Amino acid sequence: MLTDTPILEIDAVSKRFVTELDIAERTARLLGSKVEPLTVHAVDGVRLSVRKGEVLGLVGESGCGKSTLGRMVAGLMPPSEGQIRFRGRDVAALRGAEAREAALKIQMVFQDPMSSLNPRLRVDEIVGEAPRVHGIVSRREQDGYVDDLLNRVGLDPTTRKRYPHQFSGGQRARIGIARALAVKPDFIVCDESVAALDVSIQAQILNLFMRLREELDLTYLFISHDLGVVEHISDRIAVMYLGRLVELGAAEDVLRRPNHPYTQALVAEIPTFETKKKAFNPIKGEIPSPLKPPTGCHFHPRCPHAHQRCIVERPALKEIAPGRLSACHLNDEARAAA
Numbered sequence: 564m565l566t567d568t569p570i571l572e573i574d575a576v577s578k579r580f581v582t583e584l585d586i587a588e589r590t591a592r593l594l595g596s597k598v599e600p601l602t603v604h605a606v607d608g609v610r611l612s613v614r615k616g617e618v619l620g621l622v623g624e625s626g627c628g629k630s631t632l633g634r635m636v637a638g639l640m641p642p643s644e645g646q647i648r649f650r651g652r653d654v655a656a657l658r659g660a661e662a663r664e665a666a667l668k669i670q671m672v673f674q675d676p677m678s679s680l681n682p683r684l685r686v687d688e689i690v691g692e693a694p695r696v697h698g699i700v701s702r703r704e705q706d707g708y709v710d711d712l713l714n715r716v717g718l719d720p721t722t723r724k725r726y727p728h729q730f731s732g733g734q735r736a737r738i739g740i741a742r743a744l745a746v747k748p749d750f751i752v753c754d755e756s757v758a759a760l761d762v763s764i765q766a767q768i769l770n771l772f773m774r775l776r777e778e779l780d781l782t783y784l785f786i787s788h789d790l791g792v793v794e795h796i797s798d799r800i801a802v803m804y805l806g807r808l809v810e811l812g813a814a815e816d817v818l819r820r821p822n823h824p825y826t827q828a829l830v831a832e833i834p835t836f837e838t839k840k841k842a843f844n845p846i847k848g849e850i851p852s853p854l855k856p857p858t859g860c861h862f863h864p865r866c867p868h869a870h871q872r873c874i875v876e877r878p879a880l881k882e883i884a885p886g887r888l889s890a891c892h893l894n895d896e897a898r899a900a901a
């Protein structure tokens with residue numbers, strides 16, 4: 564059930580990766596050249612809260628930091644700065660049993676089930692191992708528990724002695740979902756969970772996610788590079804560009820009346836049903852290197868409305884209407900002129 568209570572708060576979270584120098588660069592450095600390791604600011608001061616029961620779609624082009632943010636939410640890596648709170652508690656500060664419980668409550672479903680499912684394990688082990696190890700079921704109960712989960716995700720329980728390669732892509736996606744559900748999570752980070760699937764299978768898996776949300780009272784952070792995928796299932800949509808959040812609002816508002824010029828370009832390029840398979844290349848101009856992001860507004864080299872202020876000043880993410888945020892100087896200027 565969708566509520567106003569935040570279940571997850573992402574509070575000014577940043578993640579920086581320092582790239583290792585290769586052998587040539589290390590040698591050049593030893594010889595006196597000024598070669599420094601480069602820092603990627605993969606996530607840059609993101610603030611976002613997810614309400615219990617909602618589906619928050621997180622979109623943006625490749626490399627904008629979606630997976631990095633998702634991994635931090637799932638506790639797979641700590642933020643460089645800022646705090647991620649689950650039910651009001653800083654996840655990185657939890658220890659012992661509390662840390663283990665939080666790790667189970669937030670699960671991640673990945674893009675490519677073939678590489679995230681162990682090819683040497685049978686389905687009953689893939690799905691049943693974690694709940695047994697964590698004491699959610701006994702060894703005696705495990706078979707029945709796995710059968711219930713397989714039924715729930717639309718798989719025939721008689722297939723539980725098979726290996727991942729004996730299933731289709733859509734069925735493997737269902738196995739990945741059953742594995743995530745097996746530890747009774749409250750929150751699921753779906754990272755490009757349907758990206759590898761054909762369009763008709765994508766729709767079936769999206770429907771499954773929505774049914775499971777209702778049945779199990781789940782909350783989703785639904786990550787996709789494709790606005791067309793998140794548009795039908797999200798309550799709200801967050802748009803990222805080169806590590807920063809640039810727009811946030813109710814899904815319908817963001818799609819019907821995108822405010823940020825980057826979101827406007829994404830919306831203009833949502834592939835139609837016929838062209839769904841075309842490469843997602845929404846906006847003119849290259850995505851700038853995250854190693855050397857543009858000054859001011861990161862979007863300025865590609866923005867049709869860019870002006871002098873955009874080159875020098877980072878636009879703050881501001882409320883432009885109730886529940887609606889955007890980071891573009893044009894909003895200040897429109898307000899000042901009104």
Ligand SMILES: Nc1ncnc2c1ncn2[C@@H]1O[C@H](COP(=O)(O)OP(=O)(O)OP(=O)(O)O)[C@@H](O)[C@H]1O
Pocket residue numbers: 580581582603604605623624625626627628629630631632788853
């Ligand atoms: N472990 C890492 N070490 C160094 N750099 C990394 C690491 N993980 C991610 N990055 C860099 O951080 C930036 C954000 O990457 P991320 O995978 O979060 O983007 P994304 O939005 O998920 O992209 P995609 O749509 O391609 O999955 C990229 O420049 C990436 O190269």
Ligand code: SF4
Pocket residue numbers: 823824825860861862863866867868869870873878890891892893
């Ligand atoms: S701040 Fe400037 S460059 Fe950035 S999106 Fe707005 S108009 Fe375009």
Ligand SMILES: [Mg+2]
Pocket residue numbers: 629630631754755
């Ligand atoms: Mg990713």
